[in-house]
Amino acid sequence: MTESVDVGKFKITWLLDGTYPCTPDFIPGARSEEGRHLYQKAGLPPEGPSIEPFHAFAIEWQDHLWLIDTGCGQEAGPERGKVPEQLRSIGYAPEDVEGIIITHLHKDHTGGLLTPEGRARYRNAQLYVGESEMAFWTGSHVPEGNMGDHKVTKAVLEQYEGRIKVVPDNAVIVSGLKFVPLYGHSPGHTGVMIEDRGQQMLMWADLMHSSVLQFHYPHWSVVPDMDPERAVATRLQLLEQLVEEDTMVAGSHTYGTGRVRRGEIAYELVPMDADDRH
Template sequence: MTEFTRIGKFKMTWLLDGYYPCTPDFVPGARSEEGRNLYKKAGLPPEGPSKEPFHAFAIEWKDHLWLIDTGCGQEAGPERGKAPEQLRSMGYSPEDVEGIIITHLHKDHTGGLLTSEGKARYPNTRLYIGESEMEFWTGSDVPEGNAGDHEVTKAVLEQYEGRIEVVPDNAVIAPGLRFVPLYGHSPGHNGVMIEDGGQRMLMWADLMHSSILQFHYPHWSVRPDMDPERAVATRLELLERLVEEDTRVAGSHTYGAGLVRRGEIAYELVPTDTDNRH
């Protein structure tokens, strides 16, 4: 069944778009005794892979339906791009989505904005994108290794022309929904803070790509990090701060939600009574 949780007036539902195999090729630090031990502790071969998710999220409140990111679409193979099916299982169609918050412009977060014919999948929505991220991907310095992301971004900007809001990186997008800058994975990578009624949930997007590995060794970067040093510094700073807070967290490539707390090695995710509801 579909996983969801509540944050005050908001209902947040995980839209599982598919999976990817996480190996030491993706997390180079895991090619170590420490990495092999973590894989084995999880009941996996010592070189993995672990099965990690691609998530988008639906946010409902009152008569509103928004999304945070949209998943891969057809950009990562036919076994992915399942977020629209998840949305339909909730009783919605793409036409029902009013707003889509884009955490960053990597194609596994934006490919789902397009149909297999390259047209806009969500005809009635507005997109909200942070200004630093938009400035980078519409500039002239996109690395060759990100050509695929760049092509999808260009197609998205064309198909959603006139329906894109470029906002400050720390903008309040709607009451209770605001960007949280978490730079490094991409130049303008943002999380989204959802808060109401004294409750808070930070959807930290691609701050972390493997629950098995990076909670224990948060200094391990991943291949797609565009600025690995800054991504690691952002992750370490945020995790350390969250240890002292009652802010729940969830991620695009991690499972479930909970509070960040000290763990046996470094950190762990501790579910609360309101997490992992079905």
């Protein structure tokens, strides 16, 4: 079963690639009284884990089919890499995908671009990547800890040669789909604003990795945040802005959709009315 929502003419479907156990090893701030409290409040053991998703998204409108990100592919074991199956369950084959928006070049978002043989899975798709992100991963300063991401990026550049469009970090990719720079998790990390007929939803990609913890303590970073200080600043600034603007949100590693509100501790996500979904 997939979940989807309409934003104007766009139909957005969550493609669940797999899940991961989120513990204080991943969010060190949660190794604390506050962390234990939040896990327990969610009905979990005091050190977790909370089971968090890897999502890609399908966007359908008129006769177009696009994706945002593609999941882990072969990069994270047989329990993940389910995006092609999810796509099939809504009636599509990889060949039907016309455009793929890449929020950042971490392998849980790009691994799915490749088949088990390392070839391009989406043979007819054009990829869209922000220029800062592309500049970083094709530059000479890739950290030791990100060699896996780098390896996938190199394979993707090779396999999709001539079909990768590098665009400004805040580019309108196609009318109604726009990159929103959210730097910190990776140097050129971007979200995607989906907007039509006065409706909008921000897919904030990896702004947040645990609904259980990070709405309440947004200054807690995840180990893979490449610039944790910047990731925290971006998160705090965006959450505040989303409260003001009352924008619907979705994320790569959070479930469902809703609106951000001020909460008891910091923020919380108020799920969208059940009647708005289908």
